[in-house]
Amino acid sequence: MPDTIQTQRAATSILQKLHPYAFSVALFVLVLFHAVGFWGLLFSNDPEYFQTLTPMNLLLTYALLFAFHKRWNSTFILFAVVVAVAGFMAEVVGIHTGLLFGNYSYGAALGTKLFEVPLLIGLNWLMLVYTTGHIANYTSLHWLAKALLAALLMVGLDFFIEPVAMRFDFWSWNGDRIPWSNYIGWLGLSLLLQVYFQRTAIYKRNRLAPFVYLVQLVFFLGLYLFI
Incomplete structure (x- = not known):
């Protein structure tokens, strides 16, 4: 028993010493993985292999982002579930009806699908709503203006994602043309979810959130310029 207690104390001491560096390490890992993915997709001899790593990269990004979220209470869990499910179901409707976004279909690069939509898509909607909502909260705007700003940030990122997605088998549009209905x-949908973000009483001070959005913006902008 004394040995166990000493081991626990030693582990706690190590974690306390590493805590001040957690943010820097997380940011380094985030940038590193996106940089490797960027190089692999554009300049390696096997871009298809790096396409298969996309789900892992996304899961790592989600894990790092939400590791820095504080106050995992029922309100936040409800928010996360509602946003993820709403985003996923909107995609299901879009895939099968052509409503909301236009006529498109998902490829294999984003992993396991349910109703022809990758399961990761719901988490991706959550990540985008969460990160852009945090960025908008750095302003002193009215909450509704913050919601609109965050929604525009989401659409702005999607503008660069769309051509990249078609190039690397994330999804494809009928006729290889991205319709205005998508944006x-x-x-x-982004505005509705951002209104929810602004009005719900969740903790909204995740210091990694703006950097996740920025890294993704630089990643997709770079790919957009090279393809």
């Missing part, structure tokens, strides 16, 4: 649908 209109994105703006409408």
Whole structure:
């Protein structure tokens, strides 16, 4: 028993010493993995292999982001579930009806699917709503203006994602043409979810959130410029 207690104390002491460096380490890992993915997709001899790593990269990003979220109470869990499910179901409707976004279909690069939509898509909606909502909260705007700003940030990122997604088998559009209905649908759904973000009483001070959005923006902007 004394040995066990000493081991626990030693582990706690190590964690306390490492805590001040947690943010820097997380940011380094986030940038590193995106940089490797960027190089692999554009300059390696096997871009298809790096496409298969996309789900792992996304899961790592989600894990790092939400590791820095504080106050995992029932309100936050409800928010996370509602946003993820709403985003996923909107995609299901979009895939099978052409409503909301237009006529498109998902490829294999984003992993396991349910109703022809990758399961990761719901988490991706959650990540985007959460990160852009945090960025908007750095302003002193009215809550509704913050919601609109965050929704526009989401649509702005999607503008660069769309051509990249088609190039690397994330998803494809009928006729290889991205319709305006996609951006209109994105703006409408994003705004609704951002209103929810602004009005719900969750903790909204995740210091990694703006960097997750920025790294993704740089990643997709870079790919957009090279493809």
